[in-house]
Amino acid sequence: MKNKIILAIFGVVIVIAALDSCSDSEAIAEGTVLPDSVSYNFNIRPIFSDKCFKCHGPDAAKREAHLRLDIADSAYAALKETKGAYAIVPGNVDASELFKRVSSTDTSYMMPPPNAHLGTLTPFEVQLIKKWIAQGAKYQKHWAFTSPVKAPLPKISDDKWPVNAIDYFVMQKLDQLNTAPNEAEDKERLLKRVSFDITGLPPSIAMMDKFLADNSDKAYEKVVDQLLQTPQYGEKMALHWLDIARYADSYGYQDDNIRSQWPWRDWVIHAFNKNLPFDQFLTWQIAGDMLPNATQEEMLATGFFRNHKYTEEGGVIPEEYRVEYLVDKTKTFTKGILGVTMECAQCHDHKYDPFSQKDYYQMLAFFNNTKEAGYEGDVSTSKPAKTPFLVLGDTDIQKTLSFIHKKDTGMLTISVMGELDTLRKTYILNRGRYDAPTVEVNAAAPESIMPFDTTKFPRNRLGLARWTVDKSNPLTARVFVNQIWQDIFGRGIVKTTGDYGMQGELPTHPELLDWLAVDFMEHNWDVKYLLKEILLSATYRQSTIATKEKLEKDPENKFYTRGPRTRLTAEFIRDMVLASSGLLVPVIGGPSVKPYQPAGLWESATSGRGVLATYKQDHGEDLYRRGMYTFIKLTVPPPSMVMFDASNRDQCEVKRSKTNTPLQALIMMNDPLVLEASRVLAQKLLVQNADQKLQISNAFRLIVCRKPTDKEMTILGDYYNQQLQQFQQKNLDANKTIQVGEWPVNDKADINHSAALMKVIVMIYNMEESIMKT
Template structure:
């Protein structure tokens, strides 16, 4: 690590100066608007969220916590006479004054008030009380939870500004904007739009020739041509795969204390291949859930089932075998619920779900689909290559890579093994586990699914293939909604349902429910075509809007809930690295293959290891492998990559459908001190100095490569002046120390002071907020 106070201070000051001239306006308003009670009250969208948040703890699905025998999540219970007072009813349709619910939430008597002050639940606001009063007056009608009702194709709404929409998505967005009295932003300029599009479809910045070509193309379909070009590039598959690696909790180590190496990367190669080949989503998921059970299954379909073997696996001696085997089955069950159904099924592992209509029995019915795998809790302790995968597993020969699995980037002749799925011939019985304890067997259960979502009928085989068929049944309300929401999240920073891992009663309501249903049905009815869905999103006027935030929109749409402007947020951790490497020319563009160990602070692994296995000590790679994309950085679960973790990358311990996005000083320190950023700055500076042109032209080229746009005049003035100042004040010893970072060779006979001065300019550009922000 480098620690030069003068270098840090001068660079940071220049960054701060440039930030004053940021191209986008930032504003914030803390002023709220008074909410108006709707004319028609919806149970799903107005009432259920209140009851779930304030009432279900004591009057919800969980029988063990229920008070007074009252359930407010079911109309038959809410309408009947109260157990403690037969003359009273919780709800009397049409009569708020006779309804104990309204009387208890509106009273000033703290002895009668609900929720009780001692419960630590917040009292209902006056607005919430008015909503419930009006709902009761309108008949107190219950509805099935919106997410558990199969979506129907809604009518595309009519809008006043008919010139703005470019496809059906825009009609849904504009309708709500017009209702709110908000105008959409104009389209972003071509430079910013190309940067956004390239990062979203490939995870990489556009090249200079791509920028020049797009700017020069004045045709009406110039943007669509660029979309087609990017979506057909092999980097598209890499970009789409990163999110799925989080979903599938992919990592390169087994986890737990020993945390030895695992050779699961061929499964990652398959995911990239599947996205590039546009494998329909129903097949993409079915192969991963049950590829081994398909009739005449192929090697590719078997490899796909590695999805369900990416969980943590112990290699420690002395553990209880059945305890850990149960934990593996539990992980697969929880991942299925969160990743593919968008529900918190894991909350029913120890007891009935407290908020959603999932019983503990139903949890273990889903669990039973994954309970028949030919595996043990502890197969072997840390050792050599034979422990890199766990049974059941597949061995991949060089011949298979050449002829069948040619998408696998196998780089040597060593034996390649991957953990996959494979069921026992004899069915293992499944029991409800009392309080979730592995050895506390309750009643035996058969394979099944939550009735509230969709019953599992006798027409399905009682195995994982049957579960996949159930998932993609036309009447399944969640499968399509959940995936299109995750894809939407990838392009706008948050889903139409913000809580993308929770479509249940405690989750967020969709900001545009009709749009979500339209996307889901359209996606399903067009063959689960992922590339088609992606193109619909990026071709929309909604996506193409400028990200500029005006004071008016900061007040009317502060969180961009209504999509009144384009998305603006920091790149995912891996793509921060990719942008730095790609813009400098260092990036190795090899697709797939084993994970690698780039630069890392010394001692991290050694201080957190059992001392066994090949991951006991960190062995950095060299040469081209040092400059591979961030998604190929080796993830050791107990000590995940520090530079990626600081930018909120997942440590892959469990399924994650949405990353946190934080903003901490450590991120600024990484951009200022990380060897990869400094080396990239040096290499790009050396390449700029090879051009026979002016300083202004060199700085402009660096700015375009990193920011993907031409600099403003003030930005260019500040950067060129900074370069000239560094030339005057730079000392040879400081220059040599600065240029010593990184393994990429220095140009022969380079003027070190000139190179170091240009390096600092480039590093300053990398440290601008806009550099690693999608705008």
């Protein structure tokens, strides 16, 4: 029996594999050519940031030799420890001590020194610095801290390819690479791609057939418009924002008790579906409670900042945890909305970016006036929310907040923001310790990003919100546009999505990023407009074929030499399985649910106290809800989703990791939901049609979202016949095979044919293409 199981698994693997079948004198040794004009922002600053700023950057406590290389005045000044010398003399390389040291091989003189463990500059980097100094050593404000501007569309080699402005900037880079874009993707794969990008769900067979039959020029645009109007659009868009907001259904820490923030999650879905302008979307979440005559919806939106972990452990020091909560809010705001690593300045001046410790605590001061406490005891099932909270009754929901999917009667309590009547003082904390206050500071945003003009912006969260969405703010629009781009293409124009600072990666297409950011603001921060512009572009519509040449020139596809091919997000893999099998319950919102989960996980990682001490699986329709509604316990997040790199939601996350492990294949082969979905779909197809080939073809189309090839049909048909024979001869137990999951078995379908087709469908789910956005 053991050998048979091994052979069966080996056979499945084999079948799946078959299915997925400047001047020459300036050229440096490594073959890189120096630019005609050396840019501080794009050529020099990255070198300084990696090799110099640790000792000669913004952090005064770590600065060596009184030399600061991140600002011109200091870099041009006479060196205090080397009489008569200057680090940089604009236009004079030989008089510049910086060049002498970075080009030296003398370990007692060279920079960076060996004991700094920063490595040495490459010959190309040395020559860049030399040419930069010779050209006048001009400093520039960091690119991300300058307001974006709309550059003119560049001249390109093929002006027939672009559909919109995006394509001009992409084509410019392709011309520089001396390569051409791919042909447009075929209609079936393109429909799958755009359906998942807008709704997180696969298209139906009816939608596929309709799109294939529509030969009009507007066929694709009509599909995009149709998908943007579906309520599933809001669910898809909300998922990334839940990662940023660290949304979960428990409080974390030792007891990890239940919380009731799901009405805020329902609001996020509603806001995207209503296409609330992004500037309002942010303003309500930052300071909705402080708006004039604030509505319940505006106050509910501020739940964004209250999604962090809370301790319920007796004996803690309340002020320590209150400060910890402020730190979390500050990090969520700066990383998720501004895209900077300002948390580095909690204990000392930032070593690389122009953020002092004072800047950090001035930012934290915006959140220091909230009514929340560091510790207020355990929550109860009747009030699973921390003070301050919003209380909503049935009347509130029926009249003004109908987007909240409330199942039962009674009051809802949601943690929200709320201001004290008197101003709480804020101090710089020595080394970030809650009990070591030093200098008092007032609320303000970092001057290096954009001055906080107190004549326009009051020193409170409402002022912070207005500063954030001011069109002169250089970061807000850029950061969100880049997050949307990352969601679609698998990587952002700025790869380091949460770090636009000195250590972050440079944008691959800076003019495109700025053009999109300005265009987004000019169109009233319209998220659907932004998304549609990207989806309609020729860049997005390219096929994903990667030739040897393109892999050599653009291995990461950061220049978009081909279309985006990425694995589905963890939640959408679950959604694909549910939707393709017909099991999906399309209810929007409501309390989170507890689907199938391996026994004992919660119990092995709990204090044994509280409502969530043991895992109580749901039943009926709650087993078949979308992945975003799966209950997230912070100490034990949903295992099947974590295996596919879902956020564990314990902190703000702007970019999920991407791994490829055997455990993922095991989940797709053995997860109860996948097996149940395969059985349900098999029996549905058997009852609908007696044609075996049509059954297999329809299963393939529902899951992979295209028609199978003749070769694929032969492989799948042979496997079906092989499995059917095994079940008919009682070598395999058909009854045991189909007895999986809680959805009722269809007695009208033959048991052996059900089991055989179920095995074929499991195999299709295991194809790499099934869980890829191709």
